[in-house]
Amino acid sequence: MKKSKWTIIDTVIVVAAAAVLAAAGVIFGPSLMEPSTNETITFTVMIQDREKGIAAAMSEGDNVTLSLTEKDGGVIKSVRTEPTVVMVYDSIDGVYRNEVNDEREDIYIEIEADCKVTDKSITTGDTDIKVGADIPVRGKGYATNGYIIDIVD
């Protein structure tokens, strides 16, 4: 059998593979080594200024998807609505005030999800659970998005 020779290309391939492994270690290493716990977290999503009746499609116990990749999900614990409040400007008096718009509603959904909790983040799958974060909520027969306004951990 002919003895194989070590060539320059073999060296280049080994160096390139080592560089890829090193880069992967730098990118993924900290997240893999960080201590974390798995907890069930309840958070509230506010869906603003919607047509009346959309909330009727949502029910307690619905399984909902919380990301666009259909991986991350939770369960609806409660749904409530309030008339939409709009900030308007009174140009006569030069003041801003809140006005109730009875024809539209804000929807508040309480969702429970299994999350990974670290010192830096709360995530369900790849979705960050943070107050102020925009989050899609998709269930059977409805799809919308809102903002996380409260987290109970």
Next chain:
Amino acid sequence: MDKNGKIAGKISIIDLGVIILIIAAVVGLCIRFMSSTTTAVTSDETFRYVVKVNSVREFTVNALQKGGITTDKNSEMTLGEITDVQVGDAKMQSTTADGRIEWSNLPDRYTCMVTIEADGRESEDGYILDDTTELSVGRTVDIITKYVKTTGEIISVEVLED
């Protein structure tokens, strides 16, 4: 080049092309990530900067007041820590129908002055955090903690003495 397509009888032109391509990629990465800001770094420092978060609702105020570590946008790198949050009414300038300028309170909206202490580097050109965020007065930055994600404008930056 010999009759087998190898230069000096050892390496083919294709192999040489591959090597040149890999070297070019490595050089390109070095140029990309070793920017003028980091190559001109003079010292590691701790900064205290204040971010004005304007016109947010009470739930954002509550989440900011929980404090904690600030991170990069992927919630992986620790950048600093919120040390203080001052809350006041949010105001907006407007013009009345008769041409007066009024500063009016925005109902149910608040302005927060968030003080953050963070480690970074000082260069000849300015101050940067560990995720290369530039600390400059007037710059809009994200504040990301375990509980909140919001945006504000830097209104002051100071270097803390050791």
